Amino acid sequence: MWNQLKAQVHATDWQDLLPTICIQLITWSYAPFAYVVGVDGTHFTSHFGPLFLYELCIGAAITLAINHHFASQLSLVPLALSVIFAGIGFLKSPILLTLLILLPAYLVLIQLPNIDLRGGLSLVTLGILITLTIPVACAFTSTHFMSWVIVRYFVPLACSIWFFYGPFFITNVKHLVPFESVTGLLYAAAILSHPLSVATIFALIISLGAWFMVILPTTREKYWNFVYANLAQLVTIVLIYWT
Numbered sequence: 230m231w232n233q234l235k236a237q238v239h240a241t242d243w244q245d246l247l248p249t250i251c252i253q254l255i256t257w258s259y260a261p262f263a264y265v266v267g268v269d270g271t272h273f274t275s276h277f278g279p280l281f282l283y284e285l286c287i288g289a290a291i292t293l294a295i296n297h298h299f300a301s302q303l304s305l306v307p308l309a310l311s312v313i314f315a316g317i318g319f320l321k322s323p324i325l326l327t328l329l330i331l332l333p334a335y336l337v338l339i340q341l342p343n344i345d346l347r348g349g350l351s352l353v354t355l356g357i358l359i360t361l362t363i364p365v366a367c368a369f370t371s372t373h374f375m376s377w378v379i380v381r382y383f384v385p386l387a388c389s390i391w392f393f394y395g396p397f398f399i400t401n402v403k404h405l406v407p408f409e410s411v412t413g414l415l416y417a418a419a420i421l422s423h424p425l426s427v428a429t430i431f432a433l434i435i436s437l438g439a440w441f442m443v444i445l446p447t448t449r450e451k452y453w454n455f456v457y458a459n460l461a462q463l464v465t466i467v468l469i470y471w472t
Contacts, residue, residue, distance in 0.1 A: 233302060234303060241296060241297075242296070245456050246289065246292055249455060252462075253291070256462055256463045257363045257364060258364075260382070260383050260386050260466060261368040265367070277370060278318070279314040279317045279319075280318050280370060282314045283318065287307070287311050290308045294339070295455055300340060301340060304336070304340070318370075325369060328358075328361055328366075339355075349399055349404065351398060352399070357387060359390060360386055365379060385466070388419045389462045392409065392436065392439075392440075393439065393461060393462040394458065396409070413437075420432050420469055421433075428468040429468065432469050435461060435464055435465050435468075
């Protein structure tokens with residue numbers, strides 16, 4: 230195991246890892262911040278420090294898992310750290326703490342060699358877990374309350390994860406194209422649930438361009454990678470929640 234861990238350290242593209250997790254941090258945090266700035270009584274506390282560190286660890290774990298084909302012993306390091314940061318920041322909020330621990334536990338589960346959880350259902354579950362943990366925790370830290378109204382506000386984020394992460398979870402092209410088409414339509418519907426504006430139109434155009442790049446084998450294999458997927462996701466999320 231130690232030799233395999235060292236091999237993964239050397240095989241990891243650290244220059245791509247850092248910008249990817251920074252992009253993920255902004256993407257996952259932008260929607261909740263867009264929500265809380267319009268809520269009376271919003272204030273920012275020291276809990277955001279552990280939460281941001283938690284997000285960086287989760288982003289690193291997801292990126293490492295994808296880069297090493299869901300067999301990354303190296304990802305266990307940030308996953309363990311994410312549990313520690315969750316405990317530091319949310320020990321007095323048992324419901325949120327449970328959800329925040331459930332996400333890294335799931336990321337460990339999908340990488341177990343005897344459990345084949347890589348696929349569309351696994352990605353859908355991951356998108357739901359991310360949406361119910363990170364943005365909800367950000368909103369709760371600022372407003373000190375949770376509701377389904379807040380959760381519904383983050384639906385576009387879940388749809389964006391399903392859509393942009395699809396090619397990295399689904400290797401069978403016969404399954405990838407219909408999955409991307411369905412999740413693309415869901416994402417378009419989520420975008421259109423917001424007031425129509427120049428920003429949302431641009432979000433639709435970028436999503437359509439990403440869909441074409443993903444379904445065409447040549448562009449997907451040559452130009453589409455996890456950094457670009459996260460960057461496209463970030464741009465569309467900012468456009469959706471821009472007010």
